[in-house]
Each structure stands twice: as C-alpha cells, then as structure tokens.
Amino acid sequence: MIKFNVADIKKKLMAETSFRMEVQPGELDLSSQDLPVIGKISIEGNIENAGDVLLMKAHLQAKVKRVCSRCLKEFEAQTEAQVEERYFPAETDELPEDALTYKFDVVDITEALREGLIVNEPVQPLCKADCKGLCPICGADRNVVDCHCDTRTIDPRLQKLAELLHK
Ligand SMILES: [Zn+2]
Ligand SMILES: [Zn+2]
Structure with missing residues (x-):
C-alpha cells in the first residue's frame, strides 16, 4: 500500500508533496501473475493540490519478464510507465463516473500505480524487433x-x- 497524508497540501492551492521510492511488487499488490517484476520498482512523482481535486503524477520504472509472442522465449525487459490521476474528496457532490476518491486526508495511490504498470505491457511482446x-x-x-x-x-x-x- 502506498498512501500519503495530504492534510498539509490541502491547506494551500498549488501546494505539493513529492516522493521518490523503491518498492517491492507486493507493495503495489502485484502478484507474479499480474506482472512478473524482477527486483524492485522505482517510483518518482508528486501530488499537487489543484483546487477541487488532488492531482497525482508518477513515473515508474521496473525490470520485467516477458514471453516473446513469436518465438515464445522468455526475456527480460525494462519497462517505464507514466501515470496521472485525479483524486476527489469522498464527500464531493456529484462525483464524475469512475472518479477516484480519498478521505480522512489520506490518498491511496496503490491501485493507480499498479494499473499503470499493467496496462503499459505490450499485448504482443517481442524479444527483438526482427524476431x-x-x-x-x-x-x-x-x-x-x-x-x-x-x-x-x-x-x-x-x-x-x-x-x-x-x-
Ligand atoms: Zn521448419
Ligand atoms: Zn522472439
């Protein structure tokens, strides 16, 4: 779980908190079935008070195992993902559909980071472009x-x- 207390940045428009960390796949709820990550995942980003919402931007980097869709060989690849997400206070009236929310001044960004890495994986990975x-x-x-x-x-x-x- 990756959570941040945003009580401080909520007090001032444009205030932000930045983060940089290395986490185990399990901390993003990633099992090896979801995404076979080798080693740790580096995450760098920030959360900004954008008025009605909190804006989270993060860049993730990890080494992953993929299986080539042409020769079926397993290989290692470096993956990078850019994630951007808005978090609404849970008590907001008329929340947009699929809106992510937070309450008690704590934002949990685990799911957004987890999905960012998963959707970034190619549907048909190749061990090399001309396999x-x-x-x-x-x-x-x-x-x-x-x-x-x-x-x-x-x-x-x-x-x-x-x-x-x-x-
Ligand atoms: Zn043959
Ligand atoms: Zn191949």
Whole structure:
C-alpha cells in the first residue's frame, strides 16, 4: 500500500508533496501473475493540490519478464510507465463516473500505480524487433536455425476451399 497524508497540501492551492521510492511488487499488490517484476520498482512523482481535486503524477520504472509472442522465449525487459490521476474528496457532490476518491486526508495511490504498470505491457511482446519466430511446420526457432521448410505450402484443405471460391 502506498498512501500519503495530504492534510498539509490541502491547506494551500498549488501546494505539493513529492516522493521518490523503491518498492517491492507486493507493495503495489502485484502478484507474479499480474506482472512478473524482477527486483524492485522505482517510483518518482508528486501530488499537487489543484483546487477541487488532488492531482497525482508518477513515473515508474521496473525490470520485467516477458514471453516473446513469436518465438515464445522468455526475456527480460525494462519497462517505464507514466501515470496521472485525479483524486476527489469522498464527500464531493456529484462525483464524475469512475472518479477516484480519498478521505480522512489520506490518498491511496496503490491501485493507480499498479494499473499503470499493467496496462503499459505490450499485448504482443517481442524479444527483438526482427524476431523471426518459430517455423509453423517443424517448430524450430528460426532465429537459431534455418530449417529450410517450405512455408509457402498451403494446407490441402485450404487449397480445396480456394478452388471452390474461384468457381
Ligand atoms: Zn522472439
Ligand atoms: Zn521448419
């Protein structure tokens, strides 16, 4: 849990509190299923009194494990995420939908940081931009071996379908 007491900055418009820390993934409620982080996560940011709301900005950095979507190899990558979130006092009338709130002068930014890192992960990670992937015929890692399979061959069932479509 990462919480800040904002009693002081609430007293003055534009007042802010900045933070810089290194935390274990567990402190952001991140399990290895959510995101396999290696080591600690560095976080740097600030919370500013922006009038009706508190504005939180943070930059996160961590080393993570990813699985290449082409060759299925596990690799390590450096990830960075920028998070910006507004927190409304819980007693605000007519809160916007999905608004994040705080009460008793304590803001909990755990969830915003956690999500920031998760949504930042690529849907199709690549171990390298030009990863050649696995051969669809023999399964060889084409970054390592040249298996000489003819990958232009069309599945015979698809061939039939192609002929039918052309009639
Ligand atoms: Zn790869
Ligand atoms: Zn092959």
